[in-house]
Amino acid sequence: MNRNHMLLAAGAAFSIAAQAATVQVTVLARDGQPLSNAVVVVEPAGGIRPAAPAPVQATIAQEKMQFVPMVSVLPVGSRVSFVNQDAWEHHVRGVPAGVARLGSSPAGIELRLAGKVDGKAPTSADVTLATPGALQLGCHLHGSMRGFVYVTDSPFAVQTDANGVASLRDVPEGAASLRVWHSDQLLEGKPIKVNITPVTAVSVPTQVTPRRRRP
Numbered sequence: 001m002n003r004n005h006m007l008l009a010a011g012a013a014f015s016i017a018a019q020a021a022t023v024q025v026t027v028l029a030r031d032g033q034p035l036s037n038a039v040v041v042v043e044p045a046g047g048i049r050p051a052a053p054a055p056v057q058a059t060i061a062q063e064k065m066q067f068v069p070m071v072s073v074l075p076v077g078s079r080v081s082f083v084n085q086d087a088w089e090h091h092v093r094g095v096p097a098g099v100a101r102l103g104s105s106p107a108g109i110e111l112r113l114a115g116k117v118d119g120k121a122p123t124s125a126d127v128t129l130a131t132p133g134a135l136q137l138g139c140h141l142h143g144s145m146r147g148f149v150y151v152t153d154s155p156f157a158v159q160t161d162a163n164g165v166a167s168l169r170d171v172p173e174g175a176a177s178l179r180v181w182h183s184d185q186l187l188e189g190k191p192i193k194v195n196i197t198p199v200t201a202v203s204v205p206t207q208v209t210p211r212r213r214r215p
């Protein structure tokens with residue numbers, strides 16, 4: 001496969017008139033392997049702005065020197081509890097992530113979370129994500145800790161799984177563009193034009209070489 005070319009495999013269009021479709025997007029790394037933890041966003045063409053998704057309550061743990069989950073995709077307005085499950089202190093910071101700084105960026109995060117004491121609830125702090133954009137999470141004390149929060153106002157933003165697959169439901173049929181974000185991408189790829197039919201499967205090669213997560 002020529003990795004510089006997009007493979008667009010539009011699924012069969014059925015004769016049944018349908019309003020909304022399921023879109024399956026497979027994202028591939030530079031070496032052709034499935035790319036997990038990528039965020040796929042589908043934007044209907046023609047300036048149609050779908051209603052923003054409802055905010056949620058989410059948790060990002062600091063556990064065994066990692067952010068768990070490493071990547072969270074959350075609707076704008078969501079609240080995140082940062083919960084320190086380790087027995088030592090973490091100083092969590094969140095800063096706008098690299099190339100995702102298009103337009104607005106979320107406000108930064110600075111938290112000090114004391115270590116967990118046996119028999120007591122872990123220390124936690126809540127943050128409201130008021131602005132769309134990507135935040136990179138780190139810890140002032142532990143340079144190896146790395147995580148991401150992708151804050152979106154799109155109802156069609158889904159993270160790829162271990163097989164590099166993102167499934168988006170109830171996407172309006174018709175012309176749309178598709179964007180892929182990944183924390184290790186050097187340049188944001190150009191939006192890909194797609195035509196959403198009742199069953200749409202798209203494979204998107206990228207130039208991303210994902211960093212290994214520390215064990």
Ligand SMILES: [Cu+2]
Binds near residue numbers: 141142
């Ligand atoms: Cu830390």
